[in-house]
Amino acid sequence: xxxxxxxALVGMGLFTLGLYALIIHAHLLRKILAINIMGSGVFLxxxxxxxxxxxxxxxxxxxxxxITGIVVAVSATALALALMLRVRSETGRAExxxxxxxxxxx
Amino acid sequence: xxxxGENTIPLSLRLLLMVLLTVMAVGLxxxxxxxxAQAPGxxxxxxxxxxxxxVSNPVTAVLLNYRAYDTFLELGVLLLAxxxxxxxGCAGCQHQSSPGPVLDSLSRLLVPILIMVxxxxxxxxAHAPGGAFQAGSVLGAAGVLLLLAGWxxxxxxxxxxxxxxxxxxxxxxxxxxxxxxxxxxxxLAFPPAYAGGLILLFETVATLSIAISLTALFLGADPxxxxxx
Numbered sequence: 559x560x561x562x563x564x565x566a567l568v569g570m571g572l573f574t575l576g577l578y579a580l581i582i583h584a585h586l587l588r589k590i591l592a593i594n595i596m597g598s599g600v601f602l603x604x605x606x607x608x609x610x611x612x613x614x615x616x617x618x619x620x621x622x623x624x625i626t627g628i629v630v631a632v633s634a635t636a637l638a639l640a641l642m643l644r645v646r647s648e649t650g651r652a653e654x655x656x657x658x659x660x661x662x663x664x
Numbered sequence: 665x666x667x668x669g670e671n672t673i674p675l676s677l678r679l680l681l682m683v684l685l686t687v688m689a690v691g692l693x694x695x696x697x698x699x700x701a702q703a704p705g706x707x708x709x710x711x712x713x714x715x716x717x718x719v720s721n722p723v724t725a726v727l728l729n730y731r732a733y734d735t736f737l738e739l740g741v742l743l744l745a746x747x748x749x750x751x752x753g754c755a756g757c758q759h760q761s762s763p764g765p766v767l768d769s770l771s772r773l774l775v776p777i778l779i780m781v782x783x784x785x786x787x788x789x790a791h792a793p794g795g796a797f798q799a800g801s802v803l804g805a806a807g808v809l810l811l812l813a814g815w816x817x818x819x820x821x822x823x824x825x826x827x828x829x830x831x832x833x834x835x836x837x838x839x840x841x842x843x844x845x846x847x848x849x850x851x852l853a854f855p856p857a858y859a860g861g862l863i864l865l866f867e868t869v870a871t872l873s874i875a876i877s878l879t880a881l882f883l884g885a886d887p888x889x890x891x892x893x
Contacts, residue, residue: 563696582681614707622731623734628797
């Protein structure tokens with residue numbers, strides 16, 4: 559029983575780690591990876607919580623949502639990578655120009 | 665490549681962020697742990713109606729029958745992502761790879777196996793874990809392997825035939841959904857007698873569209889424009 563919540567907590571931890579990396583890193587590839595890790599955490603939570611059925615097979619609805627979500631995540635990642643390549647070919651660097659933290663430098 | 669910007673963030677700010685995220689994580693953990701330990705959710709209804717869904721695997725029944733609408737829109741999302749990638753032009757991604765002998769011979773060996781596995785997953789989806797998404801992903805992986813080995817789509821197929829294959833999934837969903845409305849039914853509400861056949865049709869076209877979309881996403885630029893330029 560408790561292992562279900564262990565999986566859910568691990569998924570939640572992945573989400574938090576991904577969010578930290580998303581905020582900290584400026585490089586767009588790292589941000590894309592961080593969003594993917596956040597998504598994997600959400601999928602893990604969904605699949606884990608779907609198993610809260612008494613002895614029966616897990617709830618198929620969250621499983622179907624995760625299957626759909628994985629394909630959507632892959633296509634969104636591809637679009638994000640294409641955007642990143644375009645940003646790099648336009649500006650020469652794979653980071654966004656906006657530097658909201660630059661005032662902390664001096 | 666210059667540094668990733670990681671070092672420009674002062675330690676105090678990173679510590680503050682860690683504290684904030686820890687608070688968020690504790691809140692999320694509390695929310696997860698306070699959920700009831702037993703919650704069958706919708707599985708009762710999913711299993712009750714499995715006999716009229718046309719398949720015996722509940723996940724496939726949810727994806728292709730109860731919530732076929734989701735799968736329909738999901739194919740649309742895949743198409744939109746591909747349109748977005750193509751519209752970006754992808755200036756820097758025309759890499760000409762020269763595959764070594766290992767990749768060359770391995771892809772010859774693996775691609776037929778991947779196609780067979782994909783066909784099996786498609787068929788098995790009716791009664792076991794599997795289905796259009798898994799089969800499409802495996803078939804897409806075969807396409808990516810071919811691209812890595814230097815294969816490119818034939819110029820005659822890069823135009824209209826490729827586009828027809830890409831929209832096939834969405835088009836069949838929309839067409840059959842519209843036809844099912846005509847006799848007074850609802851969008852994508854299958855009559856139980858035809859549900860099995862319709863699901864197999866949907867899964868087949870969805871597998872093809874998903875696989876070709878994923879392969880095209882990996883390639884980046886529109887192969888038709890690539891040839892023209």
